[in-house]
Amino acid sequence: MKKFVLAAAMAVLSGPAFAQAYPARPITMIVPFAAGGPTDIVARVVAEPMSKTLGQTIVIENVAGAGGTTGITRAAGAPADGYMIMMGHMGTHGAAPALYPNLKYDPTKDFAPVGLAAGTPIVIVGQKNHPANNLKEFIDWAKKQGDKSNHAHAGVGSVSHSTGILLNSLMGTKPTFIPYTGTGPALNDMMSGQVDYMTDQIVNVVSQVQAGTIKAFAIATPARSPALPNLPTTKEAGLPEYEVSAWNAIFAPKGTPADVVAKLNDALVKSLDDAGVKKRMDDLGAVMPQGAERSSAALQKLVESEVARWTPVLKAAAAAAK
Numbered sequence: 001m002k003k004f005v006l007a008a009a010m011a012v013l014s015g016p017a018f019a020q021a022y023p024a025r026p027i028t029m030i031v032p033f034a035a036g037g038p039t040d041i042v043a044r045v046v047a048e049p050m051s052k053t054l055g056q057t058i059v060i061e062n063v064a065g066a067g068g069t070t071g072i073t074r075a076a077g078a079p080a081d082g083y084m085i086m087m088g089h090m091g092t093h094g095a096a097p098a099l100y101p102n103l104k105y106d107p108t109k110d111f112a113p114v115g116l117a118a119g120t121p122i123v124i125v126g127q128k129n130h131p132a133n134n135l136k137e138f139i140d141w142a143k144k145q146g147d148k149s150n151h152a153h154a155g156v157g158s159v160s161h162s163t164g165i166l167l168n169s170l171m172g173t174k175p176t177f178i179p180y181t182g183t184g185p186a187l188n189d190m191m192s193g194q195v196d197y198m199t200d201q202i203v204n205v206v207s208q209v210q211a212g213t214i215k216a217f218a219i220a221t222p223a224r225s226p227a228l229p230n231l232p233t234t235k236e237a238g239l240p241e242y243e244v245s246a247w248n249a250i251f252a253p254k255g256t257p258a259d260v261v262a263k264l265n266d267a268l269v270k271s272l273d274d275a276g277v278k279k280r281m282d283d284l285g286a287v288m289p290q291g292a293e294r295s296s297a298a299l300q301k302l303v304e305s306e307v308a309r310w311t312p313v314l315k316a317a318a319a320a321a322k
């Protein structure tokens with residue numbers, strides 16, 4: 001009898017109201033690049049405290065390819081129920097429209113933005129045995145190399161690719177491109193001296209620059225980073241036109257209910273306020289979003305302004321690279 005009563009109570013609890021309590025099962029977060037790179041790092045740093053707030057595990061799934069657009073296309077087409085979300089970035093949600101004429105998603109229309117996770121300044125790095133010792137020497141070297149230099153990136157439209165073609169267009173250089181499924185594996189090849197240079201999000205390179213396993217030539221932000229205080233800015237080092245910063249942000253598919261997006265945003269904001277997350281992000285050189293920058297509405301505005309800003313610049317840089 002007791003058993004029956006319990007079963008009846010469970011049936012009531014699992015009725016429509018109860019079924020809607022989100023999240024009721026693990027959430028998948030698509031990282032559209034290989035494990036170990038910056039997008040993966042940022043995703044893992046914020047996902048753990050988010051899981052605690054939400055009371056459900058966030059499972060990271062790396063779906064790499066086509067500069068991140070493969071994973072984002074897949075996640076954009078997932079049911080809009082909050083159980084599949086994604087970590088996008090300035091490439092997938094800012095640069096890609098300029099470089100993929102047949103992109104299967106519109107970053108400004110096909111997502112429910114959750115929130116900005118990190119700002120990530122761009123650093124110009126080279127292999128440890130690179131003959132250049134500063135940005136000016138690097139530019140001279142790159143100009144002399146022609147197509148003999150190897151430039152690593154994470155696929156067309158990625159942050160490293162878009163910021164890389166921008167750098168090449170400013171230097172007037174046409175290197176040989178070596179595409180990877182993410183800048184994690186690209187960094188490994190740079191450490192073993194197989195590629196010459198790349199431009200990447202600071203969070204991927206800080207510890208290797210500090211350890212001296214790769215060289216950094218400049219940071220492309222107006223001010224130096226506290227994580228790499230000895231590294232000059234591009235302005236200080238002689239290429240002031242090269243100022244560019246990237247970011248990582250969480251998105252859900254378009255049509256995700258507002259209360260689900262709000263829960264995800266709340267969990268992200270709590271994660272950014274976590275002392276351990278802040279320390280890790282600071283150590284990695286990430287710029288933590290503050291106050292109003294953390295809202296879903298602010299992310300929508302950021303995506304719109306990034307697409308508008310990057311489209312003409314990158315179309316011109318891509319044409320110059322041909």
Ligand code: ASP
Binds near residue numbers: 033038039161183
């Ligand atoms: N930072 C990489 C990019 O160039 C991707 C990655 O996270 O591996 O877009």
